[in-house]
Amino acid sequence: MNELAAQYRGRDVGSYFIYTNEAHPGELIPHHTSFEQKLAQARMMTERIGTERPILVDSLQGHCHQYFGSMPNMSWILNRAGRPLYSSDWTDSGSIATALDYYLGVATERRGGANVTGFNVRRLDYRERDRARFFEILALGGQAAVEQFEAMFGPQWPAGDE
């Protein structure tokens, strides 16, 4: 996602990371009990994972996160008027790039005088699953985070594709 942000920065596309609750709290990175702790763990993310985009920290109650559906790693694209154009219940840079290219194309058409109007689309996108990377990140929280995940989904996660 850092690369995607850099790729589109010169095309009038902003990219931000909104820090939410901890999806997989553990003994090393626990759930939030204060806003100061939430800020500290957001700073930890920039240091340990290298998030380069500006980070916007949501309230301790997660007002923004909950309004948008509370998924642990979702992404949204909003236009300049602040209206949503795209939302995905999981973040995938390829899916977002496809959407950005499309909307930038529409903007070009509009500047050229095209008379276009919006309509709704439902679509299933596909992403690559990287089990090793997922468990590497999960382990940052601590052994408890790994054990709780395996207790929920089993050691064979992910199962066969749909």
Added chain:
Amino acid sequence: MSERFKGPELLEDYNYAVFAAEGFEPLMRFEQSPPPGSLLEDFQLTLLATGESVSMQEVCRKHLLTVFEFGSIT
């Protein structure tokens, strides 16, 4: 927060201590999230780099398109 998207009353419910179905499943309501093209509520967020409070809608006005990724270190 909008009544439509009202979440748990307790901080402890949103900030669950243990990853278990009873903790996170009630939170996940993507199918009830705002539809494309809709008017959104505005939210004040804290810019980590400076500590200043910023409006999500103000952030959007800076660019033709803005990508927001939600998540945490865990």
